Every structure is written in structure tokens, then in C-alpha cells.
Amino acid sequence: MKNIKKQVVEQKDLIIQTRRDLHRIPETAYTERKTSAYVADVLTREGLQVQTGIAQFGVVGLMDTKRPGPTLMIRADMDALPIEEETGLPFAS
Numbered sequence: 156m157k158n159i160k161k162q163v164v165e166q167k168d169l170i171i172q173t174r175r176d177l178h179r180i181p182e183t184a185y186t187e188r189k190t191s192a193y194v195a196d197v198l199t200r201e202g203l204q205v206q207t208g209i210a211q212f213g214v215v216g217l218m219d220t221k222r223p224g225p226t227l228m229i230r231a232d233m234d235a236l237p238i239e240e241e242t243g244l245p246f247a248s
Contacts, residue, residue: 175246181235
């Protein structure tokens, strides 16, 4: 667990930038063309094997550690809600 926490801290800037970038390109359900491409690009740059076009805009990233043991799977929604953000932040949706 300590190793995961260390890796998250090391990736903090990428995580924040990714979140902000995604907020700049909000797409509602079943229209996530830009979002899907963005996520695939980030995963590819991070060295994962990427599969796209899953149920149209789905993305799967596979990190093969070449080590035996359990598999961890993470699922996340990519669609935005059709609302106007009123935060005034430069990365607001």
C-alpha cells in the first residue's frame, strides 16, 4: 500500500492536469469522442496497452506487470452532465 501512495504522489501533477483537461472538454453520454481519444492518449503515453472503441467510446488500458498475482480492475464514467459550471475557473466545464 505504501508503494501505491508513493506512486500517486509522484503522479500528482499528471492527475491534476488530466482532471482539468477533461473538464475543458465535457461531453454528454454516448458522445464522448474527444474524451475517449484524450483518455486513450494519456494511457498510451503512460505505457499501457490501449484498446478503444469498446461499445463505441469505451477505452480499456492494460498494464501488464509480468508478475503473478491478483488483477485489479478500475471502471470510470467519462460522460459529463449537461450543466453550466459557475466556478469561474479556467478549466470549468
